[in-house]
Amino acid sequence: VRAGDFKKAGEFNDAYRNAMDILRTDTVKGVEAKIEETAKRMLGFMGSTAAGSIQIGFGFADPANPFSSLRLQYTEGGLAIPGEELGLGIQSAMVIGVFEAFRELGRLYMKTGDLDKAIYYLKEGLKKTGIANPQRMHNWIAICYYGQNRFPEEEKECLEALSIKENESIMLNLALAYRDKEYFDKAVDSLKRAVMINPRFAAGHYHLALLYLKEKKKELAGNHFELAIQLEPDSDQGRSAAEYLRMIKTTK
Secondary structure: OOHHHOOOOOHHHHHHHHHHHHHOOHHHHHHHHHHHHHHHHHHHHOOOOOHHHOEEEEEEOOOOOHHHOEEEEEEEOOEEEEOHHHOHHHHHHHHHHHHHHHHHHHHHHHHHOOHHHHHHHHHHHOOOOOOOOHHHHHHHHHHHHHHOOOHHHHHHHHHHHHHHOOOHHHHHHHHHHHHHOOOHHHHHHHHHHHHHHOOOOHHHHHHHHHHHHHOOOHHHHHHHHHHHHHHOOOOHHHHHHHHHHHHHHHOO
């Protein structure tokens, strides 16, 4: 990550403080606790006899270059000491904690409907290389763009997610975006791919059947409605598929 990714020197500090102070989820607290526990244990190995009273915190050797100078600090006897000697493993754990917090804060803003903030924090969370399941975060960003009716950005994020790992739910999201823009051929192709990835994906069969019905391809629509019913007969979509199937049979 480049320092230039943040427009102002204090922007990273503010974003991190926001994530930790506002969010404070169990996940974030667990990351912090693990860092603190590991740091204190290593300090004990180094001969410190006051590990129990040591306070662990975060700091930056150079605020203008936060990612190249991220440091763990501990305070003993009122004196803050940079933690370079505590080892790269702890530093790495701390960085992971920061980006985990950004991701979770993005999800929180999604739930509250503040989509601009959700997109901002999710994108900040993606700036760390090597994070787990980045395709999931791209999909969340795509969902935010869908809520803002920003199709080009939504499509781009879906395709980015799928380039990392194919997933039937993300393929469905992309198909629905194409459907809403009346790109029906692309929507059908995406749904075909979704049910190829997971033949037991009931939602994929249901929406593919609806598109075939729109194209007056009743036999194909009926086949996929039947699959949707078989897979999830008691769901809302399963019951809706049964109604459509009865309609198809009565109009033949």
